[in-house]
Amino acid sequence: MIIRPKTGWFDLHLADLWRYRDLMMLFVWRDFAAQYKQTVLGPLWYLLQPLFTTLLFTLIFGRIANLPTDGLPQMLFYMAGVTSWSYFADCLSRTSATFIQNAGIFGKVYFPRLTAPLSMVISNLIKFGIQFALFLGFLAWYWFQGSPVHPNLAIALTPLLLIIMAALGLGCGIIVSSLTTKYRDLQILVGFGVQLAMYATPIIYPMSIFPNASRWILLLNPMAPIVETFRYAYLGAGEFCWPYLACSAAITAVILSIGILLFNHVEKTFMDTV
Amino acid sequence: MSTVISVESLWKKYRLGVVGTGTLRHDLNRWWHRVRGKPDPYAMVGQTSSPSPISHFPSPASSAPSELADDEIWALCDISFTVKRGEILGIIGRNGAGKSTLLKILSRVTAPTSGEVKVKGRIASLLEVGTGFHPELTGRENIFLNGAILGMTKAEIWRKLDEIIAFAEVEKYIDTPVKRYSSGMYVRLAFAVAAHLDPEILIVDEVLAVGDAAFQKKCLGKMGDVARGGRTVLFVSHNMTAVKTLCSRGVLLDQGAIQVSGEISDVVNAYIRGNARNVTGQEWATPESAPGTDDFRFKSVKLVVPDRGETNHLTVKTAFDIVIELWVSRPASVNLSLPLSLISGEVVFVVASPAKDLAAGVARYVCHVPADLLNDGAYMLSVLVVADGEVRSRLPEALTFEVHEVARTGHWMGKWPGFVRPQMRWNCEQLPANSQP
Numbered sequence: 001m002i003i004r005p006k007t008g009w010f011d012l013h014l015a016d017l018w019r020y021r022d023l024m025m026l027f028v029w030r031d032f033a034a035q036y037k038q039t040v041l042g043p044l045w046y047l048l049q050p051l052f053t054t055l056l057f058t059l060i061f062g063r064i065a066n067l068p069t070d071g072l073p074q075m076l077f078y079m080a081g082v083t084s085w086s087y088f089a090d091c092l093s094r095t096s097a098t099f100i101q102n103a104g105i106f107g108k109v110y111f112p113r114l115t116a117p118l119s120m121v122i123s124n125l126i127k128f129g130i131q132f133a134l135f136l137g138f139l140a141w142y143w144f145q146g147s148p149v150h151p152n153l154a155i156a157l158t159p160l161l162l163i164i165m166a167a168l169g170l171g172c173g174i175i176v177s178s179l180t181t182k183y184r185d186l187q188i189l190v191g192f193g194v195q196l197a198m199y200a201t202p203i204i205y206p207m208s209i210f211p212n213a214s215r216w217i218l219l220l221n222p223m224a225p226i227v228e229t230f231r232y233a234y235l236g237a238g239e240f241c242w243p244y245l246a247c248s249a250a251i252t253a254v255i256l257s258i259g260i261l262l263f264n265h266v267e268k269t270f271m272d273t274v
Numbered sequence: 275m276s277t278v279i280s281v282e283s284l285w286k287k288y289r290l291g292v293v294g295t296g297t298l299r300h301d302l303n304r305w306w307h308r309v310r311g312k313p314d315p316y317a318m319v320g321q322t323s324s325p326s327p328i329s330h331f332p333s334p335a336s337s338a339p340s341e342l343a344d345d346e347i348w349a350l351c352d353i354s355f356t357v358k359r360g361e362i363l364g365i366i367g368r369n370g371a372g373k374s375t376l377l378k379i380l381s382r383v384t385a386p387t388s389g390e391v392k393v394k395g396r397i398a399s400l401l402e403v404g405t406g407f408h409p410e411l412t413g414r415e416n417i418f419l420n421g422a423i424l425g426m427t428k429a430e431i432w433r434k435l436d437e438i439i440a441f442a443e444v445e446k447y448i449d450t451p452v453k454r455y456s457s458g459m460y461v462r463l464a465f466a467v468a469a470h471l472d473p474e475i476l477i478v479d480e481v482l483a484v485g486d487a488a489f490q491k492k493c494l495g496k497m498g499d500v501a502r503g504g505r506t507v508l509f510v511s512h513n514m515t516a517v518k519t520l521c522s523r524g525v526l527l528d529q530g531a532i533q534v535s536g537e538i539s540d541v542v543n544a545y546i547r548g549n550a551r552n553v554t555g556q557e558w559a560t561p562e563s564a565p566g567t568d569d570f571r572f573k574s575v576k577l578v579v580p581d582r583g584e585t586n587h588l589t590v591k592t593a594f595d596i597v598i599e600l601w602v603s604r605p606a607s608v609n610l611s612l613p614l615s616l617i618s619g620e621v622v623f624v625v626a627s628p629a630k631d632l633a634a635g636v637a638r639y640v641c642h643v644p645a646d647l648l649n650d651g652a653y654m655l656s657v658l659v660v661a662d663g664e665v666r667s668r669l670p671e672a673l674t675f676e677v678h679e680v681a682r683t684g685h686w687m688g689k690w691p692g693f694v695r696p697q698m699r700w701n702c703e704q705l706p707a708n709s710q711p
Contacts, residue, residue: 003382003391023422030419037451108405109380109423183301258626268385271378272288 014266016112023111027119032126033074046130050086054079059206070237073147076138077235082204083135084165084230087128088223089194091169094120096176096190099270106271113267114260117174121166128162139234150236157233157245161226164252168222171256178259178266202227207239220253222248277396278475278506279357279380284389286350286375286530329522350377350386350530357523362497362507364538366518366545367527369670373510376527377477378506395474395506398424409453413444413463420467420704434470442466449702469496476500494520512670513619514542546617547650553674555584561601566667569606570659573599573636575672589678590695596673598657599637602632610639617652617674622693628662646697649690650679664680 017024036042054075059065062074069077095117102116143149164220180186201223210218218224225244232238290575350372350660357363367373380391381399405414406423421431437447442463444455452460469492478497497520497607501507503654513515517524517538526534526548534544534599555576558564564571578595588594598610609629615621627639654674659667679690 001393002478003379003386003393005386020425022426026419026428030408030411030415033415086417105406105423107383109399111423111425153629256643265324268696271384 001172010213011247011259013112015105017114017118020115024115024119024122027115028126031120031123033183035217045132046127047134050079050131050134051084051117053082053086057082057204061274067205068209070208070231071148072235072237073142073149073259076135076147076149077137077231077262078204078207079138080231080235081139081201081227084161085203085223086125086131087162088169088226089120089198090124090127090174092173093190093194094124095170095173097187098174098177099266100177100182100184100187105269106267114174114263117170117177117263120173121170124169125162125166128146135234138258140155148236149234151234152232152236154229154233154240157229164226164249167256168252171252172261173260175255177263178270181266181270197221197223200224206231208238219244219247222251224248253262276354278359281353281355282352282390282392284350284376284379284391285348285387286372286384287346288349288375291347293434294433309637329577334549345560346458348530348545349492350379353389353527353530353532355379355525355535357506357508358524359506360501361523362509364519364521364541365373365508365510365527366451366512366514366517366524366541367533368548370529372530373527374479375507375530377479377510381477386602393475396425397477398471398472398473399473399477399479402539407452407460407464410451412451413442413448414439416463417467419610420464421471424471438466441469448632465492470694471507473500473508476509477508477510498674508605508680511619514546514617515619517619518542527626544616550594552676553672556672561603565603566601566659569602569604569661570608570667571601571603572657572667572669572672573601575599575655575657575669579672588675590648590650591645591680592677594643596641596643596655598639598641600659602634605631605633606666608632608637608659608661609642611658611660611665612641613656614692615654615656615659617654620693622648622653647694649692649695650677652676658670 025097032043036045039045042049057078058074062069062078098113098117098120102113106113139149139151143151176190200221202218207215207218207224207228223250225239228239229245232240304418316555332657353372353376355363356551358393365376377399379386380393381397382489406420408419411419414435416429417435418431422428439445442459443461444463447459452463466676470633476497476676478494480521492514497507497509509517509521516520521538523536524534525532526541526545533548534541555574556572557574557576558572561571561573564573566572574597576584576597578597579588579592580595600608602608607629608631609626612626613621613624625641627641630637630639652674653676654671655671658665680688
């Protein structure tokens with residue numbers, strides 16, 4: 001092994017990351033186990049969060065503001081959006097604190113730094129799984145009630161959607177965390193920014209309220225086609241087309257690449273500046 | 275024997291003070307000023323560098339990788355050495371000499387500015403026991419977590435689990451969250467994990483090793499085992515006796531550069547000679563530049579001989595005062611603890627002041643050291659600030675001073691043996707002749 005000053009931008013040591021996969025899984029398990037020790041409800045909190053958000057949205061945007069929902073039951077419409085969005089948002093906000101939160105441990109031992117944010121993305125997957133199960137439960141209930149929902153074959157795209165969301169959240173998160181080693185302000189901006197971004201994504205409104213001519217604007221937001229596709233797959237209404245999804249995947253790939261390069265560049269000397 | 279570590283002209287640059295200004299707005303503003311060719315709006319007027327004991331090191335033009343800016347220092351300059359398999363290398367030097375920086379680079383926590391290190395095998399350090407312990411998790415869970423952080427795979431940890439638990443002597447509490455552990459149990463468990471890592475290269479930093487004497491002994495014992503097993507140890511210590519006993523070769527760092535390297539006895543002798551340089555008073559002008567923590571900062575530490583003032587000449591017959599002034603920013607019940615040791619590391623004694631309730635402001639402690647106590651030789655004094663039962667601030671090697679011999683009467687003219695040379699009260703009398711049986 002050779003220790004050198006900053007190596008090239010593309011010297012990523014991804015093999016190292018694989019060697020430390022056990023650590024990654026232990027981090028996942030630690031996040032999960034430690035978070036709910038000594039809480040009364042434990043992982044049930046995962047359910048309350050989307051449930052209350054959905055109820056709130058239904059009340060405010062559905063009943064009071066009367067926004068259209070593509071003819072879908074409002075509860076389901078909002079829950080589909082909230083469930084998929086919160087996975088992305090959690091990935092982003094958790095990974096964006098990587099360097100600051102782990103400064104103590106990073107300053108003492110070497111292990112591939114990417115294990116920390118990657119483990120967060122994976123542990124958020126558990127949370128998503130629980131919330132997703134809740135969503136499926138509601139879906140089944142509405143379906144038996146004879147509501148106009150049409151789950152279809154696009155469901156098979158779920159893993160792909162998850163991967164894109166994870167990659168996008170991770171990419172944005174590690175870009176922010178790399179920059180926060182110098183600029184702490186960004187940390188504060190994240191929570192706020194994620195909230196704003198949610199309104200720029202078709203969560204509380206369907207994509208169809210945009211006239212066809214200006215719909216391309218939504219394409220700049222890589223999350224928009226994902227949420228729409230998710231909704232289309234499980235509820236049968238919404239916008240689903242391959243070019244939109246491809247565009248989102250491409251933007252994600254670019255952001256993730258920038259993120260990894262930046263993260264890798266910062267990780268070697270961040271201890272001197274943090 | 276094969277070389278396991280080879281360090282080639284290693285340089286490490288650090289910036290002093292605050293890096294950047296911490297906020298994006300300032301940096302943008304700074305950049306905007308630079309673009310327009312105006313001076314940095316956040317630079318302080320008359321800002322001079324080097325408030326720390328590490329000085330600017332004049333870098334030889336040939337090998338210096340780049341120029342230093344005003345607020346930068348070389349924490350390491352042009353370090354080169356090699357370590358062979360099975361060797362115990364002692365790394366010594368005063369505080370701020372660059373030992374920790376060197377270890378950080380070797381353990382890949384930070385990267386050098388230039389130069390290269392080639393390492394064969396896994397490096398583990400006993401300086402950071404317990405890294406990544408999570409208070410909510412049980413002992414067993416933490417063994418896995420900590421082991422993985424240190425680079426073990428899960429399978430490896432499974433294999434050694436029983437051994438680790440037995441070594442730590444915590445069988446009964448292994449399924450209890452570690453936040454309920456006593457500090458002794460915590461350290462034992464943490465150490466047990468690190469000790470079973472089986473690294474090819476082990477780094478032991480005694481200065482940072484916490485724990486009691488038994489724990490330190492365990493550390494040292496483990497080190498010997500590792501070296502006998504054909505592995506390599508890097509040992510950082512201030513205890514010259516331990517270094518001399520354990521190490522075969524050594525490196526002496528001073529202000530970031532290697533001063534001496536080679537046979538351990540030569541290196542230790544050089545260190546002792548260098549340290550004999552007297553520092554009988556240190557003073558800091560402002561709390562910002564002073565060492566310590568936010569609650570307590572050192573204003574000054576001095577040796578004062580009554581009637582003569584500050585001094586650097588002491589003899590075994592001189593009574594003197596150790597005067598310590600502190601900036602206190604948080605009221606607390608404070609007592610000072612002063613370990614006095616020989617320059618070679620052995621502690622002669624520790625003297626503790628009574629506790630005193632201090633308000634915010636400046637406090638002065640004076641310790642009167644009587645004449646006829648210390649033997650002749652070189653000593654160093656450290657200062658610990660203990661508030662509410664906890665060490666809050668420390669100033670290791672605050673003073674180093676020599677106690678000189680005086681003209682002696684009698685026949686023995688060699689070095690008076692012993693750590694101390696106290697005068698005791700004697701009664702000597704000739705007993706009357708009739709008292710004999």
